[in-house]
Amino acid sequence: MSKIATPGAVRGTQDIYGEAEERFAQVVTSFDRIRKLYGFKGLILPAIEPTAVFARSLGETTDVVSKEMYSFADRGGDSITLRPEFTAGIARAYITGGWQQYAPMKVAAHGPLFRYERPQKGRYRQFHQIDAEIIGAAKPTADVELLVMADHLLDELGIKDGVTLNLNTLGDAESRDAWHAALLEYFGDHRGALSEDSLRRLETNPLRILDSKDPDDRGICHGAPKIDAFLSHAAQDFFGAVTAGLDAAGVAWQRNAQLVRGLDYYRHTAFEFITDRLGAQGTVLGGGRYDGLIEQLGGKPTPAVGWAAGIERLAMLLNQWDISPLAIAIVAEHPEREQACIKLTARFRKAGFCAEQFVSGSPRKRYDRARKASPAILIALDLRDGAATQSLNRLDGGYARGNEAEALFAAHDFA
């Protein structure tokens, strides 16, 4: 007989329980509350999409599509992909569902996403995000509304301290192309001093050199052309309206001219809320305006802006979160009182109390275990000298429903 080998969890996945689950739930609950305040409708979408949804929106040749997606052929032979992001799926739903009729559309989603990456702090292969998008809104007020909501959420979660909003503009298509060309020329001139990684970026994605972590690269980037010199008047006005809106709403921000997006469909606003408390993974919430995406998926040209945030990262930053405290613990200190304990527990639960019964293990130790569960009220059922006894002890004087619970206890038939 060989020992049965238990299969392990898939690399980069997590079993979330206990404190981690409580933190996670706090993020989702707060997000759901806040997004309703801002009129964002909930959206529940498939976790799987045709591979083309992501391949077309992200670009067939990017690392993301070629190496980091969970793709497989289903039984019919179609190529299916586990969603690596929300935005592309939302754009697909917007087009195929004929949702132009609802534009401008404010939607919010959350759930699991999948990327085949090397796990590290705050990065998993199955991870979870909250996501908010405004589709069909061309005006900068939409960008502002999204950013105000993000700021509000971080405040609600109590993690605003140490998190700063980094803001940049990528300009419109003409601005961006001109800047791109200038960067190519500049970095080309400094080719000799660039790191190996950045030399490769020069070929594949020059904008990305701007957020290189290499110290030498950083020095070169310091003198690189800034987008501001290439912004059209329209693009300047757009960015000015965004910053003015943020100031009006009292949202603190800082300009970060090095902040870029990797993909071509991004326009105008780009932003990240960044912390120094999460090691190398400092971005807790990020997004931007992607006016080109829906067209790229075959829809009519549709302006859109959105953001997403990793639930795990937000959860790690929480300092406090709601737990559901135990209201009533009911102990059977004698085996013959166990049925009475079950009956009373059921009654309290149906009356809307969070109640727990202690009917297993050593009868003599049940009381101590019940106390360790930190209930507001502790009820003990015992059998002393053949006579049934029951007592109620209020351990938390501040518990709001104490009197109600005592009345229910007093009225209960213990027979």
Add this chain to the structure above:
RNA sequence: GCGAUCGUAGUUCAAUGGUUAGAGCACCGGCUUGUGAUGCCGGAAGUUGCGGGUUCGAGUCCCGUCGGUCGCCCCA
């Protein structure tokens, strides 16, 4: 894909290359306590991730492998 680092009881961690691999917490049982969150006694719990090697002797040193963690790349 690349690099660093760590894998010992359910868990957090000990154990100079040298007896039968230990302790706290958690768990189970007994005794105190009797409105008691305490205390005492006992029990169960291990292929030291896995596979090779060096050695009289390996949890410890070496090689490989798998896994965790952190970083690079990438980051939609």
